[in-house]
Each structure stands twice: as structure tokens, then as C-alpha cells.
Amino acid sequence: MKNITTGENCGELQVALDIIVGKWKPIILFHLMENEKLRFSELQRAIPEITKKMLTSQLRELEYNDIVHRKVYQQVPPKVEYSMSPYGHGLKPLLVSMRSWGTEHLEHLEKLYGKDNEEQKEQI
Amino acid sequence: MKNITTGENCGELQVALDIIVGKWKPIILFHLMENEKLRFSELQRAIPEITKKMLTSQLRELEYNDIVHRKVYQQVPPKVEYSMSPYGHGLKPLLVSMRSWGTEHLEHLEKLYGKDNEEQKEQI
DNA sequence: ATACCTAGTTACTTTTAGGAAACCATTTGA
DNA sequence: TCAAATGGTTTCCTAAAAGTAACTAGGTAT
Numbered sequence: 001m002k003n004i005t006t007g008e009n010c011g012e013l014q015v016a017l018d019i020i021v022g023k024w025k026p027i028i029l030f031h032l033m034e035n036e037k038l039r040f041s042e043l044q045r046a047i048p049e050i051t052k053k054m055l056t057s058q059l060r061e062l063e064y065n066d067i068v069h070r071k072v073y074q075q076v077p078p079k080v081e082y083s084m085s086p087y088g089h090g091l092k093p094l095l096v097s098m099r100s101w102g103t104e105h106l107e108h109l110e111k112l113y114g115k116d117n118e119e120q121k122e123q124i
Numbered sequence: 125m126k127n128i129t130t131g132e133n134c135g136e137l138q139v140a141l142d143i144i145v146g147k148w149k150p151i152i153l154f155h156l157m158e159n160e161k162l163r164f165s166e167l168q169r170a171i172p173e174i175t176k177k178m179l180t181s182q183l184r185e186l187e188y189n190d191i192v193h194r195k196v197y198q199q200v201p202p203k204v205e206y207s208m209s210p211y212g213h214g215l216k217p218l219l220v221s222m223r224s225w226g227t228e229h230l231e232h233l234e235k236l237y238g239k240d241n242e243e244q245k246e247q248i
Numbered sequence: 249a250t251a252c253c254t255a256g257t258t259a260c261t262t263t264t265a266g267g268a269a270a271c272c273a274t275t276t277g278a
Numbered sequence: 279t280c281a282a283a284t285g286g287t288t289t290c291c292t293a294a295a296a297g298t299a300a301c302t303a304g305g306t307a308t
Binding site: 163164165168176177179180196200201202203204 | 252253254255256257258
């Protein structure tokens with residue numbers, strides 16, 4: 001019988017994926033990468049379709065993973081600023097690579113299926 | 125008012141993510157990257173927890189995206205071999221980068237929270 | 249005749265992710 | 279006295295992803 005390798009350390013890829021999957025995490029990260037610091041409400045305005053709940057939860061997960069930093073000003077009304085943490089900046093090259101792979105992949109799919117590949121996609 | 129940038133082309137990162145998210149896609153991809161070609165049943169044995177349904181659906185999506193190739197032998201009982209497509213091999217560097225980032229990230233989390241960071245994680 | 253093999257499919261259930269809307273605390277300004 | 283502002287939380291609900299288990303085709307071995 002064939003000796004099949006283990007797909008080892010694939011859980012560690014999952015670790016990376018967990019950071020960036022979630023419907024809103026990539027867009028949040030790109031905003032923070034481009035803006036240095038943003039208040040909660042600025043993020044809300046920048047991503048109008050997101051709900052407070054989702055914005056909060058996604059930011060909390062990113063904060064737990066030390067990707068973003070949360071700075072609370074003790075004042076009323078509250079002021080909270082989010083920014084990429086020093087460590088979080090290390091994620092940037094990966095995000096950029098993924099985005100460019102995605103861009104090229106869209107072109108590849110277009111070559112394969114044509115511009116209107118939405119129907120085929122549905123059938124899967 | 126501050127001019128907030130758009131987080132542009134973030135949808136194209138999502139394109140890349142769509143390829144590799146899905147509970148089983150990373151491990152399937154690593155197996156195929158390491159083994160050149162595998163039958164359906166070999167993949168099943170290599171990933172014992174996966175169900176036929178999930179294995180089929182994940183492979184179909186990868187096939188649609190031209191990442192894996194599916195070769196059917198016209199015989200009974202059926203024989204189907206899966207392998208990375210030539211195009212699919214281009215995904216390898218990205219997957220490897222993600223995995224090493226994940227590896228380092230695990231170490232980073234350990235430094236932050238200690239080895240037993242599972243409880244904290246739960247609270248998020 | 250019957251059981252077994254592979255590579256699936258189908259119908260149904262459970263689990264998880266995400267969304268909607270209401271609520272909260274605290275201080276300033278009208 | 280009351281509304282507005284900010285950064286949330288909470289409860290409830292829906293939709294999507296994943297899991298379970300039974301079923302299929304069709305040729306081969308017993």
C-alpha cells in the first residue's frame with residue numbers, strides 16, 4: 001500500500017487562515033494598513049454595511065491575536081482608536097501576496113470561463 | 125473630516141481566501157502537494173475524519189478553480205485520481221508562506237499568553 | 249444469488265456565522 | 279429636561295456550512 005504523507009503542519013496554516021477569514025477581517029485590515037489609526041466610528045463609516053456587532057467582534061479577535069492595537073481614551077463620549085500593532089505589520093506582506101494572487105486568479109478564471117462565469121459558479 | 129481610504133481590491137483577497145477556506149481545503153491541498161496524485165479513497169484514508177460529501181464538494185470547488193485535476197478511469201469499480209493542476213502549483217508558495225506565518229504566529233501567541241491559552245481563546 | 253468494491257449522490261439534521269434592532273452609560277450642549 | 283454623541287452589549291433570528299446516514303451503479307469474486 002502506498003505511503004501517503006501526512007499533510008503535516010496544516011493546522012498551522014489554519015492558524016493563519018483564522019486570522020484573516022471572517023467576512024470583514026480583510027477589509028478591516030486593509031483599512032488599518034492604509035490609515036495608521038482609525039476610530040471605531042471611522043471604521044464604521046468606511047465600511048457602511050458592517051454592523052457594530054460584527055465590527056466589534058472582528059476587532060476583538062484581531063486584538064486577541066495582537067494584530068491590531070486598541071487605545072481607549074478615558075473621556076465622554078468615548079473615543080477608541082484602532083491601529084495595526086507593530087507585530088501586526090508583519091502580516092502585511094502575506095495579505096498583499098494573497099491579494100495579488102487573487103487578482104491573477106480572477107483573470108485566470110476569466111480565461112477559462114469567460115467574463116460571465118457567475119452561472120457556472122452557481123452550479124457548484 | 126478625515127479622508128479614509130477605501131481598502132481597495134480587498135474583494136480580490138477574498139477570491140484567494142475562497143480557494144483555501146473551507147474546513148478541509150488546506151489539508152487536501154497539502155496532501156496533493158506532497159503526493160502528486162491520489163485516489164479519492166486514498167484521500168479519504170489520509171483524512172479519516174472527512175466525510176465523502178465534504179471531500180467531494182471541496183474537490184469539486186478546487187477543480188472548478190483549476191487548482192486540482194480530476195482524472196477518471198473508465199472502469200469498474202471506479203477509479204478517480206486527483207492531482208494538483210499545472211496552474212494549481214502556482215498556489216504552493218502562497219500556501220507555504222501562510223503556513224510558516226501560522227507557525228510563527230503560534231509561537232507569538234504562546235509568548236503572549238503562555239502554553240495554555242485555550243481558556244482565554246474561549247472567552248472571545 | 250449474493251456480497252463487495254469504488255466513487256460518489258441525496259435527503260435530512262445540526263452547528264456556526266452573520267445580521268437586525270433595541271438597549272446602555274456618561275457627559276455636554278440646547 | 280431632553281436630545282445627541284460614542285462605543286459598545288444583548289437578544290433574537292436567518293442563512294450558510296458542515297455532518298450523518300442511507301442509497302446508487304455496475305462489474306467481479308464466492
